[in-house]
Amino acid sequence: MRHATGPLLSVDLGARECREEGIDGGLSSFIGGRGVGTKLAHDRIPFDADPLGPDNRLTFATGPLQASQMSYTGRMSLTGLSPLTDGLLSSNAGGFMSRPFTGTGYAAVEVTGASDELVAVHVRDNGVTFEPVPGLAGATVEAVSERMDAEHDLSAEHVACVGPAGENEVRFAAVMTTESRAFGRGGLGAVMGAKGLKAITFDGEATPDVEVPEVAAEVHRDAATSDHIMKRQGTTSVTEFANEVGALPTRYFRELQFEGVEGISGDRVEEKKYKRGTCSQCAFACKLPTRDGESGLETEGPEYETMMSFGSNAGVDDVVDVMQSNELCDQYGLDTISCGDVVAAYLAAND
Structure with missing residues (x-):
C-alpha cells in the first residue's frame, strides 16, 4: 500500500527548504489521507499554535487505494488547524488532483512556516521549486490556473490555490483545485494565505503498485451502468x-x-x-x-x-x-x- 512505502515531503516556506522523510511503521498504520494528516498534525503542531501562524502545518494526502481501479477512492484530504474553530480539521476535495499528486511519489506533502512574499511551490517527481508570484496578488482562482497552464504547462487538476479570500485570511476561505473543487470547510484557504502560499502544484508520473480484488471492478462497472x-x-x-x-x-x-x-x-x-x-x-x-x-x-x-x-x-x-x-x-x-x-x-x- 502506498502509505507504507511512499516518503513524506516536508516543505518549509520560511527557510525555502524541503526534506524527505521515510514513513515509519507507526505512521503507516494510520490509513487514508485523513489518518496520515491527523497523525502528523497531532505529533508536529504545537498545542497552542495560532492557526494563522507559521507553526500551523498543512498536509496534503491521498488514500491508499489511489491509482487503483476502485471507484470513489480518488479524493484528497487537507489537514491542519482551522482558523474558524481553532481545532483540528481535515477537509476533503474531489476533482483530479489526486492523480498528479500520486505521480510525485509522495505519500503526503506537509507545508509549514511562512513566506515573506507571495509564492507558488511546484512539487515534481524530480524536485521542488519555489516561485515568487507577486503578480498573482489578488488573482482569482481561474487566473491562477491560467498562469500555471501558460507558464508551466500545468492544467487545472495539477493546481491547488487560493483566491483573494485566502490572501485576506477570511476564516472560511477555501483551497481550490481543478478550479471548481474545494477543500472548503474550516478555512484552510486562510491558512495558505497567511503562509504567503498562493498555489502549490503537483506533477509526476510515478505509479504505485496497488492490488484490489475483482469485486472492485464489478462495483465500478455497476456504478458506470x-x-x-x-x-x-x-x-x-x-x-x-x-x-x-x-x-x-x-x-x-x-x-x-x-x-x-x-x-x-x-x-x-x-x-x-x-x-x-x-x-x-x-x-x-x-x-x-x-x-x-x-x-x-x-x-x-x-x-x-x-x-x-x-x-x-x-x-x-x-x-x-x-x-x-x-x-x-x-x-x-x-x-x-x-x-x-x-x-x-x-x-x-x-x-
Whole structure:
C-alpha cells in the first residue's frame, strides 16, 4: 500500500527548504489521507499554535487505494488547524488532483512556516521549486490556473490555490483545485494565505503498485451502468425530499420548509446542466457543469449544500441566482456553505 512505502515531503516556506522523510511503521498504520494528516498534525503542531501562524502545518494526502481501479477512492484530504474553530480539521476535495499528486511519489506533502512574499511551490517527481508570484496578488482562482497552464504547462487538476479570500485570511476561505473543487470547510484557504502560499502544484508520473480484488471492478462497472438520479442531478436530487420531511434550512434556520423549493430543485439544476462531470476514479459522474443560456453564466454546480445556503436559507428561489453565487465563491475561493449562511444571517438580522 502506498502509505507504507511512499516518503513524506516536508516543505518549509520560511527557510525555502524541503526534506524527505521515510514513513515509519507507526505512521503507516494510520490509513487514508485523513489518518496520515491527523497523525502528523497531532505529533508536529504545537498545542497552542495560532492557526494563522507559521507553526500551523498543512498536509496534503491521498488514500491508499489511489491509482487503483476502485471507484470513489480518488479524493484528497487537507489537514491542519482551522482558523474558524481553532481545532483540528481535515477537509476533503474531489476533482483530479489526486492523480498528479500520486505521480510525485509522495505519500503526503506537509507545508509549514511562512513566506515573506507571495509564492507558488511546484512539487515534481524530480524536485521542488519555489516561485515568487507577486503578480498573482489578488488573482482569482481561474487566473491562477491560467498562469500555471501558460507558464508551466500545468492544467487545472495539477493546481491547488487560493483566491483573494485566502490572501485576506477570511476564516472560511477555501483551497481550490481543478478550479471548481474545494477543500472548503474550516478555512484552510486562510491558512495558505497567511503562509504567503498562493498555489502549490503537483506533477509526476510515478505509479504505485496497488492490488484490489475483482469485486472492485464489478462495483465500478455497476456504478458506470446505473441510472441513479444522482447521475443526473447530483446531490441536489435531495432538495425537495429535505423540504418534504421538514429538514431544509430556510430563512436562516428559522423555518424548515421553503415555499419556493421548486425553483431551486434538482429538476431546475438538471435543466441547466449541459454535460456530465466527474472526479478521478469515479464511475458515478454526479458533478453538475451548468450553463444559463440567457446570461451565458457557466459554473460547476451548485450542489445541495450551496442550493440550501444561498437558496432556501437566504430566501432565494431562483436557481440562476444560486449559480451566480456559487461561481463567485469558486473564483474568490470561499466555502459556499459558510458564505451562504453568513449572507442568510445578514438578511435575517435586517428582516
